Amino acid sequence: MAFKIFLTGVTGLVAGDVLYVLAKKYPAFEYAALVRSESSATRVREAYPDVRVVLGSVDDSDLLSREAAWADLVLHAADASDHEGAARAIAAGLVEGHSVSRPGYWLHTGGTGILTYFDTVENRLGQPSDLIFDDLDGVETLTSFPDEAFHRNVDKIVLECGTVHAGTVRTAIICPPTIYGDGRGPVSGRSRxxxxxxxxxxxxxxxxxxxxxxxxxNNVHIQDLTQAYILLLEAALASSDSKELWGARGYHVTSTGxxxxxxxxxxxxxxxxxxxxxxxxxxxxxxxxxxxxxxxxxxxxxxxxxxxxRCKGRRLNRFLGWKAExxxxxxxxxxxxxxxxxxxxxxxxxxxxx
Structure with missing residues (x-):
């Protein structure tokens, strides 16, 4: 049976670039992609005729839950770090549709905007800082930011799903910093x-x-970021249950510069x-x-x-050999x-x- 992947955000930079690589490397997989408009859907179908386009938005909770239950792996990148409803829907679908014998994997796109918390709370703008986080030795700090921190509300939903339901759902939060480089997606390849x-x-x-x-x-080239997703996906293909990749410690900062x-x-x-x-x-x-x-x-x-x-992104390098190329x-x-x-x-x- 073919491995099934549900992606959100393929018309954007991150998921669009990941799909580009996946479709070439794993053409036999079954892919479903959430797309908001028919005009964008047309472009996705033209680029990837074998991808099943799912018309809808991140506000369509029932749709998201149903596709998450269907998929072996969900790659969520459409407004992923800030839309609570979408995260809850994906979590519910993964829990409902998976079991110990068939665990579901969730690659969730967060962001290092959470690390700006101390500048924000101190009302500091345009000033230097020596505060540097670490996603390997200091992962517990990254997973326990105050509730008012940027992205924290959604991070908590993903982390809870991956810990409470660790036997059936394996979650990894991928946190890109400033992204640069040309994306290879079917619609948009521009960062911000x-x-x-x-x-x-x-x-x-x-x-x-x-x-x-x-x-x-920190910063990362889009193609290096894509490789981080590919390595985690391949760990899922190998049925990895490593506590260093998933769940409570599955928080990966993709910083290379x-x-x-x-x-x-x-x-x-x-x-x-x-x-x-x-x-x-x-x-x-x-x-x-x-x-x-x-x-x-x-x-x-x-x-x-x-x-x-600022963060040292060391976890993916230590456990999957990820590095800047x-x-x-x-x-x-x-x-x-x-x-x-x-x-x-x-x-x-x-x-x-x-």
């Missing part, structure tokens, strides 16, 4: 934080600096000038930005340019700028043709 920064530099002609510009975050936001913005601006992507190739000035203006610029992505989120964020800056410049040009052309 660094790309919104590049867009701001190219369109506004300013280097965005929040506070001192010394807030620090680190950047400081202010210097990153300055490097982007310098490279944009070098590539001739700035209007009139003029001088570009630093622009001090506060919280409200950041929100208006690019939502939380811009706020994050002033937040610290793709270019660093600094190496990808020319590609980020070029893709954003092309996108802006296409938008202008489309507007001029109206």
């Amino acid at each position: 934080q660094c790309y919104e920064m590049a867009k701001f530099i190219l369109t506004k002609g300013h280097v965005p600096i929040i506070g001192t510009g010394l807030a620090t975050m 680190e950047h400081v936001w202010g210097p990153l913005a300055r490097t982007m601006a310098a490279k944009a000038r070098e590539l001739g992507l700035l209007k009139d190739n003029g001088e570009i000035k630093e622009y001090q930005m506060g919280k409200e203006e950041a929100l208006e610029t690019a939502g939380f992505e811009a706020i994050s340019w002033g937040l610290n989120s 793709h270019p660093s964020l600094n190496d990808e800056i020319p590609g980020i700028l070029t893709s954003e410049a092309k996108s802006e040009l296409l938008v202008r052309v489309a507007m001029d043709s109206r």
Whole structure:
């Protein structure tokens, strides 16, 4: 019997890239993908004719539960870290549809935004921090953040499912930091934080600096992130019940690099000038930005340019040999700028043709 996988978020960056790899590596698997609109469903079907498209949204609890019960493994990436209802529905379906003899696996997409808690609670923006978490020796800290921490409400649902029902449901929370690189999904392959920064530099002609510009975050290339999902999926294929991968300790930060936001913005601006992507190739000035203006610029992505989120992602390396194999964020800056410049040009052309 073919291994069955239910995915949410395939029209986005993360699940879209994972599906790209899975469909090539495991074409005999049965795949079902949650897709919200018929227009996006058409693109998914064109790219993957053998994938069963499930029309619906993360608000459709009965649908999510039914598909989770059907699947051997659920990969949840559509608004996964913040939608409580979807997490509860998936948990209910996995519990209902699985047993000790046929356990269900849940790869849940969280995020290292939870690590910004201390900046938030101290109302600190754009300041440096020496606080570094560790998902190997310090995993209990990551799984016991205060309830008001970002993503914590959903983390608790997944962790409870994977501990209370450990015999039948094996959960792993994958926490990506800032993602960069081109995704290979059927609809969207664009990340947000660094790309919104590049867009701001190219369109506004300013280097965005929040506070001192010394807030620090981790990062990961999308294809390295995808490999983390693949390794965990392959552990599921091997019927792994390792307590270091699943359940109470199944909390995996996929960090392979680190950047400081202010210097990153300055490097982007310098490279944009070098590539001739700035209007009139003029001088570009630093622009001090506060919280409200950041929100208006690019939502939380811009706020994050002033937040610290630092963690040593060692757990997947220790137990599954996961490591960085793709270019660093600094190496990808020319590609980020070029893709954003092309996108802006296409938008202008489309507007001029109206």
